[in-house]
Amino acid sequence: GESVGLHLPTLSVQEGDNSIINCAYSNSASDYFIWYKQESGKGPQFIIDIRSNMDKRQGQRVTVLLNKTVKHLSLQIAATQPGDSAVYFCAERSGGTSYGKLTFGQGTILTVHP
Amino acid sequence: GAGVSQSPSNKVTEKGKDVELRCDPISGHTALYWYRQSLGQGLEFLIYFQGNSAPDKSGLPSDRFSAERTGGSVSTLTIQRTQQEDSAVYLCASSSGVRGYFGAGTRLSVL
Numbered sequence: 001g002e003s004v005g006l007h008l009p010t011l012s013v014q015e016g017d018n019s020i021i022n023c024a025y026s027n028s029a030s031d032y033f034i035w036y037k038q039e040s041g042k043g044p045q046f047i048i049d050i051r052s053n054m055d056k057r058q059g060q061r062v063t064v065l066l067n068k069t070v071k072h073l074s075l076q077i078a079a080t081q082p083g084d085s086a087v088y089f090c091a092e093r094s095g096g097t098s099y100g101k102l103t104f105g106q107g108t109i110l111t112v113h114p
Numbered sequence: 115g116a117g118v119s120q121s122p123s124n125k126v127t128e129k130g131k132d133v134e135l136r137c138d139p140i141s142g143h144t145a146l147y148w149y150r151q152s153l154g155q156g157l158e159f160l161i162y163f164q165g166n167s168a169p170d171k172s173g174l175p176s177d178r179f180s181a182e183r184t185g186g187s188v189s190t191l192t193i194q195r196t197q198q199e200d201s202a203v204y205l206c207a208s209s210s211g212v213r214g215y216f217g218a219g220t221r222l223s224v225l
Contacts, residue, residue: 008154032212043118043205043216044157089157093212101170102147102207102214104157 008087010109019077019112023090023105028071030092034102035064035075038087047075047088073105085112116140118217120206126223127196135191135220139208146189147207147214148181157205163189196224 013019025033031052036044050057050064050073057064063076073090090105119138127133139146148160159173163183174180178196183189193200201224207214 008156034213036216041218043207043218046213046215049213091214101159101162102209102212103159104149107156 008107008109010111012111012113013080015080015082015112015114017080019075019080019084019110021075021077021088021108021110023073023075023108025071025073025090025092025105026103027092027094028068030094030103032093033064033066033073034091034093035062035073036089036091036104037084038089038107040086044089077110080110080112082112082114085110118206118208118215120204120217120220122220123218124221124223126225128225129198130195132192132194133196133222135193135204135222137189137191137206137208137217139187139189139206140210140215141187143208143210143215144186145209145214146183147209148189148191149205149207151203151205151219153202160191160204193222196222198224200224 034049035047037047038044048059048062048064050066055066061078065074087107087109089107091102093102121136144165146163149157150160151157161181162170178194181191203219203221205216205219207216
């Protein structure tokens, strides 16, 4: 079914701390997952992605972990900065084709205090 | 331009009027998505176009909503007889594979 965010959860951290944002996805057949960052007044921006045949992928200051057993995805941000303050969404691709529909999970509001 | 372009950026309309929202995807992207985002909430899927395939319209909330994509490029989302609950930001994304690239959205306010 669709994952539509309501009453977004929040996470507040101090600058320099590590942040972990969690997402539960809905479709066990999804084969691709993406994390997006959305700043106020802007559209979502790509952060990092992971395929379902992987359980971890690292980028610059970010790491995505995938646990298919419990259908859970997490985004870890190292040394969080005030510029990281935004709403973070996970998205899953399903459909079994090269494209497929992107369905978004519930977002999380991250606030980084200086 | 290099990114997804949406117009207008803001639209204020009166209840009962029809509105058209436009999306110019990234050149060459065959997939195009429309989402709706209400204030402080997540992204609600509306419709998805992929190449010449029939669009996935499963997310359209009522028959007042429709969308088309001409020539596999520009897309228009039309809302007929707008209602106050239609007020939201309407986001468009395009993709050449899996990753979707989003526009800045159109903020629709229905008075």
